[in-house]
Each structure stands twice: as C-alpha cells, then as structure tokens.
Amino acid sequence: MKNIFLVSLLLVASAAQSQNQTEFDKSFVSIGVIVSDLDAALDFYTNVIGMKETGGFNVNEEFALKTGLTGGIPFDVKVLKLRDDPNATEYKLMSFGNKKNTSETHIQERNGMRYITLFYKSTDDVLNRLKANNIKLLGETPITLANGKSFILVQDPDGTFIELIGN
Template identity: 60%
Template sequence: MKHTILSILFLTLSITVGRTQTEYANPSISIGIIVSDIETSLDFYTKIMGMKETGGFSIDETFGKRSGLSGGTPFDVKIMKVVDDPNATELKLVAFGNEKTAPDKHIQDRNGMQYTTYFIKSTDKILKRLKENNVPLLGETPINLSDGRTFILFQDPDGVFIEVIGN
C-alpha cells in the first residue's frame, strides 16, 4: 500500500512538473483563416467538417490599428472547434470581403499556412457529407495508410487544404 501511494505521488509530481515547465498557458493553438465569404465558410466547417461555432468576438478600428492586425479596419471573428472544450484548438474565421482567388493545386504552391489536419474516429460520415455537398477529393484519396487508417484530402471554399485521417 505504501509503495502504491508513493508511486501515485511520484506520478502526480512528474505530471505537475512537466506542465509547469512550459511558457504556454493553454496546450492548444488558435488558427486564423481569412475567408472570402463568412456564411459559406461557416456552412462548410459546420455541415461538412462537423465543427461547432463556439463563440466569437469583434475587433474595433482602434484595436485593429494599435495591434497591427488590420490597419484600422474593424472585423468580426467566428470561433469554430471540433468539440466545445476550453482546451480544444480553435479555428478562427474572419472575412474582409476579399475576392475569392483560384485555389492552389498542391500544398507547396505558396508559403504560409496551407493545410489543417483533422483526426477522426471514422471517415464514413465525412466522406458521405463531402459527396452530398459535391466537394471533390484530391489526389487518389481516400488512401489506406499502412497503420490501417484512411487519409482523405480536399479543400475548403477558399482553397485551404484539409487532411482527414481516421478509421
């Protein structure tokens, strides 16, 4: 019994020390995507990707200028998550009315954030939603991976590549 208590205490201390040795207050990150049409993108990320809109906020002219984010243009941010959990990664969608550009053909075509990866339990539902919404798959996907999972590649309405990996 004494050995078990010491083991639990050591494990708890190890986990606590490991967590305090980082400068980050949250283990996830937020990713911002500038979209051409906010409603189209919200539709895509909720209906096809299965994400949830979990909140949002507005940036006014003053903060947009002082922060260097928008040079003074106000904007609204819509927050999407795969689960409504405070530590879940956020996908922040913002629209400035920019024109939609032709999507890249491959991830190496341009520098910057080009793709996101979603790990899901089963690819069946998302494949069905992609087909029902006429979202084309890229390459020869779906591809069976050596570990038994399936890899799918497609693009969102503004051309951001999306990898989905699941069973």
C-alpha cells in the same frame, strides 16, 4: 515500507509537476483564417466538415489599429472547434471581402499555413457530406494508410487543404 511509499509518491508528484511547467497558459493553439466569404466558409466547416461554432467576437476599429491586426478595419470572428471543450483548438474564421486565392493543386505551391489535419473516429459520415455537397476529393482519395486508417484530401472554399483521417 512507509518511506518507500512516501518517496515514490513524491517522485510521481514531482514528475507530474515538471510536465506541467511551461510558459504557455493554454494547452491548445488558436488559429486565425482569413476567408473570402465568411458565410460560405462557415457553412463548409460546420455542415460539411462537422466543426461546431462555439462563439465569436467583434474587433472594432480602434482595437484593430492599436493591436496592429489591421490598419483600423473592424472585423467579426467566428470561433469553431471540433468539440465544445475549453481545451479544444480554436479555428477562427474572419473575412475582409478579399478575392479568393488563386487555384492551387498541391501544398508546395505557396508558403504559409497550407493545410490542417482532422482526425475522425470514422470518415464515413464526412465522406457522405462531402459527396452530398459536391466537394471534390483530391488525388486518388480516399486511400487506405499503412495503419489501416482512411485518408481523404479536400480543399475549403478558399483553397486551404484539409486532410481527413479516420477509420
């Protein structure tokens, strides 16, 4: 009986260890988004969408050039998360004063990152904030999905599509 218990314990430990084996150091993705107006984007994502600003950092000219991120143009980054948790995905906003993107109405109109999906316990509060801030709801949203959850589609100030899904 002891042997069966020990073998079972070793199998469970081995399975747990193999699931943790990956080349990645972190279990989340950190996404950088260039916006035309950093203040407007920060206001939208924090006060309307409900993200939390959890930090930020500056990239100086020398580092921007050495890393190849820019041709030596310094920039500031604001880090947002859905919750202040070290394992939460980071949504990093930065601006270079570029003009807004051309207006688009659907995700298929351009290559690259086109949308994000956020999952809410309830979409009631975010829907109220969207309406209070006169944010246009796209399509015929909100609609009810097959699983009973609500689906809302909006765009941020630069045109990135945002799916909001919840009860």
